[in-house]
Amino acid sequence: MSGLAARLREETRDTHMRAERAGIMPDFLRGQIERRTYARLLRNLHGVYDALEPAMQRHALSPFIAPFVHPGLWRRDALEADAAFFGGAEWRALPLEPAAQELADRLNASGDPEVVSAHAYVRYMGDLSGGQALRGVVRRIFTLPDDHGVAFYTFPAIPDFGAFKTAFRASLDALPVTDGGDAIVAEALESFAAHERLFEQLATPR
Numbered sequence: 001m002s003g004l005a006a007r008l009r010e011e012t013r014d015t016h017m018r019a020e021r022a023g024i025m026p027d028f029l030r031g032q033i034e035r036r037t038y039a040r041l042l043r044n045l046h047g048v049y050d051a052l053e054p055a056m057q058r059h060a061l062s063p064f065i066a067p068f069v070h071p072g073l074w075r076r077d078a079l080e081a082d083a084a085f086f087g088g089a090e091w092r093a094l095p096l097e098p099a100a101q102e103l104a105d106r107l108n109a110s111g112d113p114e115v116v117s118a119h120a121y122v123r124y125m126g127d128l129s130g131g132q133a134l135r136g137v138v139r140r141i142f143t144l145p146d147d148h149g150v151a152f153y154t155f156p157a158i159p160d161f162g163a164f165k166t167a168f169r170a171s172l173d174a175l176p177v178t179d180g181g182d183a184i185v186a187e188a189l190e191s192f193a194a195h196e197r198l199f200e201q202l203a204t205p206r
């Protein structure tokens with residue numbers, strides 16, 4: 001593997017590890033998270049996708065975004081369903097943490113499809129990778145019947161995650177970057193750092 005996909009994987013490795021270990025994450029992975037905290041996580045992720053997905057739609061014709069527009073990826077409806085399942089009808093009133101607001105602001109302000117593509121990489125490749133381990137954790141913690149509450153981790157329109165991720169990486173490598181991918185890598189690093197802060201902010205009860 002060479003090119004932008006390899007750069008992203010290698011250059012975000014450290015920040016990925018920091019995000020995995022930040023704030024609520026270690027306890028979450030060990031199966032220890034309160035229902036309300038999990039609802040807060042979902043509410044905040046909804047805030048991020050609620051900026052990411054419209055930004056992708058705005059730039060759908062851009063060569064930086066078109067390869068990643070796949071209706072089976074959209075997570076907003078799934079997050080709404082899960083947030084309502086765990087947080088009840090009032091889930092939207094749960095606070096948006098500063099780091100989630102910051103991510104949303106970056107995406108809302110961005111007229112630059114390259115910036116948006118970096119966030120698509122961080123979120124969707126993450127959801128299709130580590131997110132799949134979290135699905136099992138969530139089902140165990142809350143002893144969920146069937147697939148209730150885990151719509152966020154469920155991609156019915158993507159039958160083969162391995163093949164999908166291989167194609168996603170090939171699309172990253174084919175992006176018409178003029179800087180070797182520096183801008184996308186830099187924005188992906190910003191996104192991971194904001195996620196790290198988000199997990200820390202969620203560790204404070206609210």
Ligand code: HEM
Pocket residue numbers: 005008009016019020025029121122123125126127129130131133165191192195
């Ligand atoms: C919290 C626990 C997490 C675990 C256990 C975890 C685990 C993993 C694993 C095992 C992979 C490699 C899968 C593969 O090669 O196909 C991966 C990839 C990835 N994860 Fe995570 N992850 C976590 C959190 C996150 C978070 C919070 C984000 C983003 C905010 C994220 C974004 C990514 C991305 C973008 C990749 C793809 C890397 C690449 O191949 O380019 N992960 N994760």
